[in-house]
Amino acid sequence: DAGVIQSPRHEVTEMGQEVTLRCKPISGHDYLFWYRQTMMRGLELLIYFNNNVPIDDSGMPEDRFSAKMPNASFSTLKIQPSEPRDSAVYFCASRTNWDRERYFGAGTRLSVL
Amino acid sequence: GDSVTQMEGPVTLSEEAFLTINCTYTATGYPSLFWYVQYPGEGLQLLLKATKADDKGSNKGFEATYRKETTSFHLEKGSVQVSDSAVYFCALSDQAGGGADGLTFGKGTHLIIQP
Numbered sequence A: 001d002a003g004v005i006q007s008p009r010h011e012v013t014e015m016g017q018e019v020t021l022r023c024k025p026i027s028g029h030d031y032l033f034w035y036r037q038t039m040m041r042g043l044e045l046l047i048y049f050n051n052n053v054p055i056d057d058s059g060m061p062e063d064r065f066s067a068k069m070p071n072a073s074f075s076t077l078k079i080q081p082s083e084p085r086d087s088a089v090y091f092c093a094s095r096t097n098w099d100r101e102r103y104f105g106a107g108t109r110l111s112v113l
Numbered sequence B: 001g002d003s004v005t006q007m008e009g010p011v012t013l014s015e016e017a018f019l020t021i022n023c024t025y026t027a028t029g030y031p032s033l034f035w036y037v038q039y040p041g042e043g044l045q046l047l048l049k050a051t052k053a054d055d056k057g058s059n060k061g062f063e064a065t066y067r068k069e070t071t072s073f074h075l076e077k078g079s080v081q082v083s084d085s086a087v088y089f090c091a092l093s094d095q096a097g098g099g100a101d102g103l104t105f106g107k108g109t110h111l112i113i114q115p
Helices: none
Strands: A005-007 A010-013 A019-024 A031-038 A042-050 A053-056 A065-071 A074-079 A088-095 A108-112 B003-006 B011-014 B019-021 B023-026 B032-038 B044-050 B056-059 B062-065 B075-077 B086-093 B103-105 B109-114
Touching (some): A010 A019, A019 A088, A019 A108, A031 A074, A042 A065, A042 A074, A042 B103, A074 A088, B003 B086, B003 B103, B019 B109, B023 B032, B023 B086, B032 B062, B044 B062
Parallel strands (some): A010 A108, B011 B109
Antiparallel strands (some): A005 A019, A019 A074, A031 A088, A042 A053, A065 A074, A088 A108, B003 B023, B032 B044, B032 B086, B044 B056, B062 B075, B086 B103, B086 B109
16 A cells, blocks of 8 residues: 555645645545644644544644645645645545554645745 | 653764663553654654553664653663764653554654764
């Protein structure tokens, strides 16, 4: 299996622009997670899905952030409008129903200028 | 709520030195414990885990023992290599397998190994 695939790997945008991050989980995995990593706050869970349904979005910082999972093999995290403080590395991860271990993608490094 | 506390970094060691990265936790239930490693430019990878008290997880020369009495899960390696340079995260999960997410990460410890 190719693992969790995220795109793009790097994104540079200007304040106010819309940003869309993409994730393809490992086939057969039932859970999908979106995390944000910064030096100041460490690793934060933003939202997670089970069987394509959002279960807990309490970590989403503001209404500017939204996430969707239209099917079992694809998820997006959208920021609209983006702000400089959104600059971070965003990770997607997935796991099965029966194993707590989660598998991380390589991340998207977002820079908002 | 649950929490994980790791030693602050960066930790700088010479090659072949002995490594200990401390991790302590607080949890309401009987958690599983994990160490994840993040190499530069990559995502987190599971390094080892332990699911019950006194279990020892081991992988790639790293070990950690689940100590319920001291609520600790310290990571150790007898002889580190330059390739071990990475950020190490301690984490706990107090949900039964198949349940809702309950994974709590520590802030990470940056390890630098010098030749």
